[in-house]
Amino acid sequence: MKKAVNMFNNIMSFMGMLCLVIFITSVLVQVISRTFLPKSPAWTEELARYSFIYMIAFGSSVAVRTKEFVSVDLLVAKFGPKFNRILNIIIQIGILGFCGYILVYSVWPFANIKYRMVSTAMQIPMQYVYLSMVLLFALLIVSYIFEIILTLTGQE
Template structure:
């Protein structure tokens, strides 16, 4: 499981770098055509919107891989370790439910419904662009299961992020 996680981490990191580069170049082109040429490029605005969504979802999955999202855990940190582990598992299961229902199932439905819908400025359909939701949902589900297994085996602390309170100070 660790090898799959590490491979996914590398793929997501590379995808985020590529998507961020495309986003910067596309937005720069949009600004250049609007401000310098006084003839705004229509396709760059639409492309940047979809690249931004893909970047945001892939970036969120990558941060989730390291349990790096913001968590309000000051009360949980005061509880016994066993209770912390139970809460950690419940949280991961809730995240899994969200990822499966909203991202995988809902994203697949949205993609399927929009599959033949053409974009106005780009020569592609909307449906394939929506596939980022089920893809990201499956990745987040994998990471959630991965973390549950590690927490239950006591190979990972119940509370993600910093191991000790006040570690940021």
């Protein structure tokens, strides 16, 4: 199981880094064209924004595994490891349920309404942009399922 989780995290890390490279390249093209060219391309700003959004979507699933999200450890410091493990599972199940609820009742209906639009500068269908929200919460759900399984089996 741990091998599958590590492979999943490696893929998400690679996708996040790819989005970061696209973001940096887009911003560099924008800065260089504004400085040295008479007219800068309009698509660079949108590409930077969309690649940043996807970078967050991929990176958030990695942050679950590396425990990079902000947490309060007031209760964890007071009790033993068995209680901490149970508390950790309860918190992960709660966050998993919250992500599922947001995906089903908020993100999915919103993405379905807006998918027919077209972006201003790049003229790409906005369904690809709004897919990032669906992807974000779906990847968070998968990541928290992996974390719950690893915590239950003691492989964390």
